[in-house]
Amino acid sequence: MSTGAPVVVHRDAPLLARAVAARLVTRLVDAQASRGTAHVVLTGGGIGTRVLAELAASPARDAVDWARLHVWWGDERFVPADSQERNEVGARGALLDHVPLPPEHVHAVPAADGGARDVDEAAALYADELARHARSEDHAPVPQFDVLMLGVGPDAHVASLFPGQPALYEQERAVVGVRGAPKPPPLRVSLTLPAIRAAREVWLLAAGEEKAGAVGLALGGAGEVQVPAAGARGRRTLWLLDQAAAARLPRDLARPASP
Ligand SMILES: O=C1O[C@H](COP(=O)(O)O)[C@@H](O)[C@H](O)[C@H]1O
Numbered sequence: 049m050s051t052g053a054p055v056v057v058h059r060d061a062p063l064l065a066r067a068v069a070a071r072l073v074t075r076l077v078d079a080q081a082s083r084g085t086a087h088v089v090l091t092g093g094g095i096g097t098r099v100l101a102e103l104a105a106s107p108a109r110d111a112v113d114w115a116r117l118h119v120w121w122g123d124e125r126f127v128p129a130d131s132q133e134r135n136e137v138g139a140r141g142a143l144l145d146h147v148p149l150p151p152e153h154v155h156a157v158p159a160a161d162g163g164a165r166d167v168d169e170a171a172a173l174y175a176d177e178l179a180r181h182a183r184s185e186d187h188a189p190v191p192q193f194d195v196l197m198l199g200v201g202p203d204a205h206v207a208s209l210f211p212g213q214p215a216l217y218e219q220e221r222a223v224v225g226v227r228g229a230p231k232p233p234p235l236r237v238s239l240t241l242p243a244i245r246a247a248r249e250v251w252l253l254a255a256g257e258e259k260a261g262a263v264g265l266a267l268g269g270a271g272e273v274q275v276p277a278a279g280a281r282g283r284r285t286l287w288l289l290d291q292a293a294a295a296r297l298p299r300d301l302a303r304p305a306s307p
Pocket of ligand 1: 091092093094095096123124125135198199200201202206207208231
């Protein structure tokens, strides 16, 4: 049984990253044209950071009105603010420090040395910040995310929602503190599945053969507790893969990207 979400396959990771960057420009420009302000949720990880570097290098980046863009994260590692393990640090180096984003539009999750005593307090502060930008007509505790990008781990984790962990059962809160993540560092803050599902578009990004098993299970209809990527969807959901990550999909599921 498949999820029915469209799957687009690019030849390799560099082409995937370039294509996702181009797609992101289009979505942000469209969102700004129709709603004035756009909200994007970034992911950490290899392909997520590569997408941002491609965007920084592309002349198309000038089409985005950076002053009318808000940037959020799907998850963050609870480490000091300048740690290279922080998704924010990776995103700043790849893109955010190179574009004219108003600093107050960059909504980073509080760091371990930045005013939150522990992951639960960091999660609560981030949830407050999200709620401040929510629209009352949406009846959701988060802003209307135009695009929410998620990397997919080899174990099928998305954001910091790892297989079998209690965070996957959360139905009320938009953000949770995570302890004991199987991938270091163990302390993290993550959006929950209900918060992810409030997004207009969720893009699941995966490159490399080590992701093929997770992608095959998620798109094959596995349950979200054992395969968190299977539970990540938005009002529209799109899987964007390279050929290696798509290797275990049935042929009829994967649509090759047009050249
Ligand atoms: O720990 C994390 O891992 C995932 C996936 O990373 P990847 O390097 O295997 O692509 C990432 O999406 C998440 O944001 C991050 O905190």
